[in-house]
Amino acid sequence: MCSRLIARVDSVCTHPVPMKFSVAFVMTLMLASVSMAQASVLFSTLERTLVVEAKIKEQEISSGIALAGVSHLVISWHLNESFPVSVGDKYVNVKLRLCYAPVSQIDRGWRKTNDDLHKDKTCTKGIAQQKYIFSGNSTTWRVTKDVPGAVYFVRAYAVDAEGNQLAFGQTTDKAKTANLITVLPISGRTGNIDIAAAIFSAFSVVSLTGFLGLESMRSKRTSK
């Protein structure tokens, strides 16, 4: 299929196809085939067997405002006591993820919730991965500087050895409205950037006016 595609492009273009086009084709075909090969897990089929709690460490509260790059989240999880321990026989690891609350998903298709967990974009930020034990574990995580400003909750997926999700738990309710954490992001601007921008802008305008002035002076001299 790859060679057919390349031959087709060759016949359209009169110049030979550059190397990078062929590479792009091969890469994307490989990606396409890989994504089609994996089976998809549906979120609606997962049971909520884990109990998850998250606290903003500096304030000792479970919902509020956290600062990116500064605040820490203390996340603890364990198997819900109302389930028998045997429920967790197939669980190998627990993946903790930071997920967008619905209010931060409005008008942003790249954060959309999809029942097919391969296509789901709700929980794109990974926090930690820990080995599963029924008595649970906890972790402290500093909110990294690349976390966008939005409203979040924490979800834990219990996964098997291949990484397929088997069960979950989350800090909020089913409607995802309670217990939410707001993260205030970093701006990304630094003092150096501000200064450099000012200097380069000034150079551009000054050198232009200088040049034009010089040319008009020169032409006045020759026309005299």
Place this chain on the structure above:
Amino acid sequence: MAANSDFQEGNAKGEPVFQMTMETVGEKEATDLKGRKFALPVDSEHKAKTVRLYSVAAPHMRTFHLSWIAFMICFFSTFAAPPLMPVIRDNLGLTKVDIGNAGIASVAGAVVSRLLMGTICDLVGPRYGCAILMMITAPAIFCMPLVSTPVGFILVRFFIGFCLATFVSCQFWMSSMFNSKIVGIANGTAAGWGNMGGGIVQLVMPLVFDIIRRDIGSEKFTAWRIAFFVPGVLQVMMGLLVLTLGQDLPDGNYAELKREGEKVNDSFQKVFLYAVTNYRTYIFALTYGYCFGVELTVDNIIAEYFYDRFDLNLQTAGIIASTFGLMNLFSRPLGGVLSDVVAARWGMRGRLWNLWIIQTVGGILCIVLGLTGQLGPAIAVMLIFSFFVQAACGATFGVIPFISRRSLGIISGATGAGGNIGAVTTQGIFFMSSKYTTEDGIMLMGIMIVACTLPVIFVHFPQWGSMFCPPSKATEEDYYISEWSKEEQSNGLHHASMKFAENSKSERGRQSPLRSKEETVVVDGV
């Protein structure tokens, strides 16, 4: 006058367009204002008769290279944000509406600046026009690293977008430096290679971003800001090069020519009047909106489209998106070449048919692209679609130089502005809200392309005809002299247009030998 007919016979022998050797036998050597000989063979207006891509000889080829590189860097700056959009939208908390507005803003500013640039080129010359614009918009690029709100983002993209008017100075410069027989290929190559900036940027910006993050160790939200210094610095450097190395016309700069009396100061009102009263201006502004406007729209949405619909990472989406713009390396020049090749046989009527066919096929392929759901086929369709859309742009500017000689600047500017209006409209209707998914938007855009290309059927030149109608008895001189009033003609202001009319007789194609023999006799008798 005898020399003129010599020139014509020489041209009819089928001179190769891309030459490898200098021919000096049997041709009067032309000189510019300062008495220097030209490196390339020139016609009676001192415009070059060939394009030698490997040469940087002043003034023709040096201008060619300065012009397309300057335009390419402006394209680069205008579309520097889209490949980094996944990072920027997280940093600034943008919504789909904000991104849509910024995309529209980036091409909307150029609507006004392209119209103004046409006038500026007519009045002070393309060299000043191009350089001043580039260096005035560079501060806007340096403001992008300072942006922290969606409104700031939209405003900065709006101001950066003004520099897309260098397209007009580029086309104006090519039409002033190259003979009408090869104006299609000169315009197409310069503009096509310039448009490649929209493709190159999709590769370069993610790369620069990556290097800054890995090697300097900056945070994501700082790294994209530092990356923006690259287009800014390039633009300032290029502006300075254009000022120091560029030249307005084959004979010299506007200021020198005005002093020597070789260039006449034209009146803005007259130039403007002849542009707005020519109906062809409006038709081509509309059709250009649906080839170039579509190209701008796709430059804005394609990386995010592949990133979101096919779940690729930033670098991969950037590589695929870049191939769209990079096709310009040969697709837009080929559009111009096809226009010239078809004109040699069928004249202007051939150029019009060529344009209509290429653009309509592009529209059909756009519809197909929106309907394609698999990654591999989507890339293939996108590449073929990009070829036709960009070739249509090249073909359009094979026709524009013939609409008017006096108002070439304003008409080029109006067409270019039309391209941007098309981009603004298309993005506004189909890619702003969540009403249409991006793939539906692409399909509907294709339908609009086909519909808005139909007006080409109504373009009629009295001396050459139209798609469905043959020419009348009018001549090229009649058409071009009609732009000058009796008073202006008695003052001898129309001589440049007459030279152009003579050179444009090639647009009759190879079908009316009797008519041209008559003309040659008349010309000899003057």
